Amino acid sequence: MKIQVINGPNLNLLGVREKDIYGTVNLGEIEAEIARLAEQLKCQVRFFQSNHEGEIIDCIHACRSQVDGILINPAAFTHYSYAIRDALAAVELPVVEVHMSNIYQRELFRHQSVTAPVCRGQIAGFGVDSYLLGLRGLVNIINGL
Ligand code: CA2
Numbered sequence: 001m002k003i004q005v006i007n008g009p010n011l012n013l014l015g016v017r018e019k020d021i022y023g024t025v026n027l028g029e030i031e032a033e034i035a036r037l038a039e040q041l042k043c044q045v046r047f048f049q050s051n052h053e054g055e056i057i058d059c060i061h062a063c064r065s066q067v068d069g070i071l072i073n074p075a076a077f078t079h080y081s082y083a084i085r086d087a088l089a090a091v092e093l094p095v096v097e098v099h100m101s102n103i104y105q106r107e108l109f110r111h112q113s114v115t116a117p118v119c120r121g122q123i124a125g126f127g128v129d130s131y132l133l134g135l136r137g138l139v140n141i142i143n144g145l
Contacts (some may be wrong), residue, residue: 001043001044001142002043002044002045002067003046003070003071003135004046004048004059004063004069004137005031005034005045005047005070005075006056006060006070006071006072006073006126007027007047007049007050008072008073008076009050009075009076009077011027011049011075012027012049012051013085014030014063014100015029016028019069021128022127023100023127023128023133028130030128030131031047032072033096033128034131034132037079037136041136043138046067047097053081053083056074056084057084059090060090060091061090061091064091064092064093068093068094069093069096069139069141069142070072070088070091070093070094070095070096070138071096071131071135072088072095072098072099072119073097073113073130074144077107077115078099078103078110078113078114079110079113080084080114081115088118089118090127094138095119095120095142096120096121096134096135096141096143097115097123097134098123098124098130098131098133099130100124100126100131101125105122108114109118119130120137120138121134123137
């Protein structure tokens with residue numbers, strides 16, 4: 001089983017700034033935790049991060065016929081990128097959306113996710129655990145559980 005993990009804009013700055021909201025862990029450390037869990041769950045994970053909408057869309061397109069599911073934190077694109085939403089819908093793969101922060105506790109503009117309706121589920125508010133819970137959920141979906 002192969003899973004593509006996608007992280008959107010500014011997540012490369014995790015652990016460097018805004019530590020009060022997102023904690024002190026950096027993206028490399030999050031990816032290492034995901035990789036550790038993936039090994040336990042016997043799936044292969046590959047990682048992609050970009051600050052550019054088009055690159056994220058290209059990555060989603062490349063998932064077709066290459067992976068079994070997508071775990072994505074679209075970051076701020078969550079709230080307005082119809083292009084990423086369309087790309088996720090087009091590949092017809094199970095997608096789980098994750099957010100480190102509880103977007104529903106924050107500014108009003110973060111309460112809307114335009115991408116969540118084309119995902120199988122969304123997990124928000126558990127910090128790094130959002131990724132780990134999301135991965136477990138995605139693997140279960142792929143296994144038909
Ligand atoms: O809670 C999440 O995971 C978010 O997807 C993070 C996004 C935000 O736009 C979403 O509303 C919720 C932002 C990630 C930016 O991360 C930074 C990290 C350090 C310094 C600046 C930004």
